[in-house]
Amino acid sequence: MFLELSRLEVRHAGHAQAAVQALTLALRAGDIGVLIGPSGCGKTSLLRAVAGLTPVSGGEIRLSGSLVGSAALSVPPELRRIGMVFQDYALFPHLSVGRNVAFGIHRLPRAEQAARVAEVLRLVGLDGCENRFAHELSGGQQQRVALARALAPRPRLMLLDEPFSSLDVDLRERLAHEVRGILKAAGTTALLVTHDQFEAFALGDVIGVMHEGQLHQWADAYTLYHRPATRFVADFIGHGVLAPATLVQRGGHVVAQTPLGDLVAQTPLGDLVAQTPLGDSVAQTPTPLDERSAQTSPGACDVLLRADDIVHDDRAPLQAQIMRKSFRGAEFLYTLRLASGQHLLAHVPSHHDHALGEWIGIRAQVDHVVTFPRAP
Numbered sequence: 001m002f003l004e005l006s007r008l009e010v011r012h013a014g015h016a017q018a019a020v021q022a023l024t025l026a027l028r029a030g031d032i033g034v035l036i037g038p039s040g041c042g043k044t045s046l047l048r049a050v051a052g053l054t055p056v057s058g059g060e061i062r063l064s065g066s067l068v069g070s071a072a073l074s075v076p077p078e079l080r081r082i083g084m085v086f087q088d089y090a091l092f093p094h095l096s097v098g099r100n101v102a103f104g105i106h107r108l109p110r111a112e113q114a115a116r117v118a119e120v121l122r123l124v125g126l127d128g129c130e131n132r133f134a135h136e137l138s139g140g141q142q143q144r145v146a147l148a149r150a151l152a153p154r155p156r157l158m159l160l161d162e163p164f165s166s167l168d169v170d171l172r173e174r175l176a177h178e179v180r181g182i183l184k185a186a187g188t189t190a191l192l193v194t195h196d197q198f199e200a201f202a203l204g205d206v207i208g209v210m211h212e213g214q215l216h217q218w219a220d221a222y223t224l225y226h227r228p229a230t231r232f233v234a235d236f237i238g239h240g241v242l243a244p245a246t247l248v249q250r251g252g253h254v255v256a257q258t259p260l261g262d263l264v265a266q267t268p269l270g271d272l273v274a275q276t277p278l279g280d281s282v283a284q285t286p287t288p289l290d291e292r293s294a295q296t297s298p299g300a301c302d303v304l305l306r307a308d309d310i311v312h313d314d315r316a317p318l319q320a321q322i323m324r325k326s327f328r329g330a331e332f333l334y335t336l337r338l339a340s341g342q343h344l345l346a347h348v349p350s351h352h353d354h355a356l357g358e359w360i361g362i363r364a365q366v367d368h369v370v371t372f373p374r375a376p
């Protein structure tokens, strides 16, 4: 592993609670890790600790196997060979693009500097822009210059803190894909912070969901979405609701009795099978992390029903009333209410444009049945 954080703790003066608490993760060389979570969950504190800009109060940070940060030892930021890109790109507006990019390599001989500047500008798709001024460039171009500047000294790790948040939505998504391509082409290991899950999905090989200083899950996007390890991850990633259900033993199976009918587990502690009108499909339960995690033993539980799990079907006997709808281009996100009062979310193709208050037929088509202990 290239970057290893073991039980990392970061405390800020005047705060009783640590901003980062006993956080452990590992990132392989060449991989892009993304940290995501609500405002104040400790993402920036973690990134700054890795950079050496904020002291570590407990645990360890290792780069390539060497200890660079702990409560007892802190390798200065300039010796960690880490490149950083921030939200506001912080370019020098009165300097040319070339001089901005050369900022971190001014000790190199001039010819080498110029060659490296040209090389990284080519990498970010701005070849030949050396003599333009930073203030003449668009926001997206400026952010690519910031990336080129951070890459120029050949850092062994890149840290990016909300690098796209000052850009408009369209540009953000395009740039997220571009930046992934650039980091991969440069072969750089990177850790990026964002609060936007689409950005995280577009960029990350591995994604960490943080909440109140703790890492709830560190996994690829598919696993986070389909096998959330905690209620918080289930709620934070994607659209869905946690609905009350009861797990009962029936035959050799555990059955989740849900507001949308029975979902059947193959074995008491094994994978779950969703019985759907299209046939049974095998689903997996999350890997339990701790007491907040998946429930597969009989009793009251909450089952995760994603907006994609609820299918609108005029012939379905189960009816739900449309409480709210938001147009998302190809589909609507409907907020529905069952006669029991239970709310659900459903993605429905946008040609099914029903009125608010209308009752529509729905059924469950659950590929991954995920259950958690009932909330107190």
Ligand SMILES: Nc1ncnc2c1ncn2[C@@H]1O[C@H](COP(=O)(O)OP(=O)(O)OP(=O)(O)O)[C@@H](O)[C@H]1O
Pocket (backbone or CB within 6 Å): 012, 013, 015, 019, 037, 038, 039, 040, 041, 042, 043, 044, 045, 046, 195
């Ligand atoms: N320099 C500081 N001094 C004191 N407290 C701080 C400092 N920086 C952050 N904190 C506190 O630490 C906690 C985590 O903040 P942090 O900025 O790491 O979160 P974040 O997830 O990056 O948030 P955001 O998405 O809003 O940037 C917050 O409670 C914050 O108030």
